[in-house]
Amino acid sequence: MTARTPLRPLARILSARAAGENPDHIERENLRARHEAIREKTRHRAELRLLFLGLAFFVSFTVIGARMGLLAASEPMEPRSAAPGAQILAQRADITDRNGRVLATNLMTHALYAQPRDMVDPRKVARELVAIFPDLKEEELYRRFTDGRSFLWIKKKLSPEQMQKVHEIGDPGLLFGPREMRLYPNGRLAAHILGGSSFGAEGVHSAEVIGTAGLEKFLDARLRDPAQAGEPLALSIDLTVQAAVTEVLDTGMKMMNAKGAAAIMMDVRTGEIISLVSLPDFDPNDRPNPLVKGDPADSPLFNRAVQGVYELGSTFKIFAVAQALELGLVNPESMVDANAPMVWGKYRIKEFQNKNYGPLLSVSDVIAKSSNVGTAHIALMVGGLRQQAFLKSLGFFEPTPIELVEARSSKPLVPAKWPDIVTITASYGHGISASPMHLATAYATIANGGMAVQPTLLRRSGPPEGTRMLSERVARQSVAMLRGVVEHGTASYAQVPGYAIAGKTGTADKPNRAGGYYKDKVINTFASMFPANDPRYVLIVTLDEPVDTSSTEPRRTAGYTAVPVAAEVVRRTAPLLGLRPEIELPAVDGVTAVSQNQ
Incomplete structure (x- = not known):
């Protein structure tokens, strides 16, 4: 802490009196010097505050401007709920045989859902959806479209052909959500080993794929681990x-x-x-x-x-x-x-x-x-x-x-x-x-x-x-x-x-x-x-x-x-496993003489 200069220093007062001067002038001079020092310190402090405030405004407006630029450059999408909850992990690791041939993989598809309040003609939508999906019932769909609900799932998986036909209906109340579904390209082959999978937690923008039986369920945590999603799980079986x-x-x-x-x-x-x-x-x-x-x-x-x-x-x-x-x-x-x-x-x-x-x-x-x-x-x-x-x-x-x-x-x-x-x-x-x-x-x-x-x-x-x-x-x-x-x-x-x-x-x-x-x-x-x-x-x-x-x-x-x-x-x-057949030579019953003409 800096020592303060006294307003009436004794040595100067005594010297002034000996010289016949007024000691009060010394006090006024020291008081003026002290006030000037205080004003200088206050001015520097104010300048620093203004500098920090200016930097804060500059950084804030830069971040806001950059964010607005990113939003303007991204594709428009529906707002998501801000409620807390676990994130849906859709990625699931592939499964291969011992030679790297794919037994289970993922396929991008779409789910179909409806927002009935945005529908123009619910009766027409119900009728045309039944034509695309014969397993649906027209009256049941129409009842669900008109009972006051704001959201309902219609189909969890769509083929590209079905998706195109739904597009052609042209009703704004029909919407598509991306899905990553599990695909078994070999069909029935190794079915009891793989078991199968289904959708777990679902949202409009993604769905969780979980194992329901067999190896898919036993090793579900390994297959869903984000750290290993890019590493296929190699099985011991040989597909051939x-x-x-x-x-x-x-x-x-x-x-x-x-x-x-x-x-x-x-x-x-x-x-x-x-x-x-x-x-x-x-x-x-x-x-x-x-x-x-x-x-x-x-x-x-x-x-x-x-x-x-x-x-x-x-x-x-x-x-x-x-x-x-x-x-x-x-x-x-x-x-x-x-x-x-x-x-x-x-x-x-x-x-x-x-x-x-x-x-x-x-x-x-x-x-x-x-x-x-x-x-x-x-x-x-x-x-x-x-x-x-x-x-x-x-x-x-x-x-x-x-x-x-x-x-x-x-x-x-x-x-x-x-x-x-x-x-x-x-x-x-x-x-x-x-x-x-x-x-x-x-x-x-x-x-x-x-x-x-x-x-x-x-x-x-x-x-x-x-x-x-x-x-x-x-x-x-x-x-x-x-x-x-x-x-x-x-x-x-x-x-x-x-x-x-x-x-x-x-x-x-x-x-x-x-x-x-x-x-x-x-x-x-x-x-x-x-x-x-x-x-x-x-x-x-x-x-x-x-x-x-x-x-x-x-x-x-x-x-x-x-x-x-x-x-x-x-x-x-056995030949597929690389095992060579053992050829048994016929028994030799006697000695055969062979002559060679020179």
Whole structure:
């Protein structure tokens, strides 16, 4: 703070008096100097204030002028509500197959809405709209146009042709709102994987696209994330393989007179799903409504590959044998009791068509001939607690972690208690129900050398880390036994020239809702892997209520129904997967001498 100069400094006063001068002049002179300093300071302060005020006015008018210029240069549009609310995000990421081919994308279209108060002739508008959209009713439209409302939606999606026809009506009360809709360019192909989508939050200027089923719903947050909207979501499926599997399965389902079918092809090393098909299917561009009554499995929306929880029959037998091999209880050549029927308390365990493969069978032949009794004795060697723990570790007690909302609600049906009779029946796939996806995952564990895999519909860069479930030796022995099923067992129709297939058939009577089982309705499954010498893929084919009528008597076992369909799938898809056929050279019976003339 600046010290103030005194008005009557003592030294000057004394000097003035000594000189005979008037000391009051000194006070008046100092007072004048002080006032001049105050006036100078006030003037500088006023100049600064005027400078800042001028700058503020200049900036304000510049901003207002620039804004007015932008508004004048932009296209006119209807005012939007200033009420607070969440912004509608219309952008949604594309979905592609593993090779970048588009499975789901976005298409710009328009919605049609009306402002009835601006209509010139509501009756004419109603009549002409019905001519364009036959599903609308003229009287209903006219009533809504004249009941006093100020706004109503008429159509959420318009084709360019329909939009042009509405334009030609020429009524100012008909308006269009831009829309970004979801488009599935391949129609029904991969419908149960993609699921479908619909509009969520809607406004005049945009609409939110949300997933309603399948992968679209499971990964809805990822697909709607603005940070990843420009990055397509790459799936593990191969569109070409998916098309081939769908075609073969559809033909096979019709030839075998089945009411439904499912097929899953999985890479055994990575767990990637190369193809997933469920029939009947639907077009996700025009997704049908769910059934309100009856059996949900009768709806085309029902995904049999993950929602269908079935008793999978004899395909389970390899699990009992593999566990016994791992525990060192048997080897492939061990002889086990196969004398049928097997009596256990009040229960009688029989073979198919009351056959008797006994008194003894090797473990390999138990699998090849699909012996219920032989498998039951092996399971009893393992014991119920260890069997239950092994099946649980293979994933048969929980929903599969595949990226489909339908899979998370499809939990296997497992007995609450596990007495010896459950140990017996579960060993050959009865009394425990699971989906084809569960089966594919478990078979992939055997096929890849004993490492557990997690199934996925998303493309992976390489094999993930897994837990060892079986030793490599036991896994190889199990694959060899499954190969024997094709070579001299119940799956002889799975012989495909150039491609060695290993697998196991399963024929399970279909449960009756009234209790017990149907005598003439079955679920047939063929669980396979190929090529058998070094498995790369697992293929599961399931048919619902098939019957082969090509013979004099109807045949309902998997060997006559699911197996030939699976064989055709392998024959069609193996070249697409880059697998070269193995050519077997004819055996040399003798030595042929060849002479060459010089």
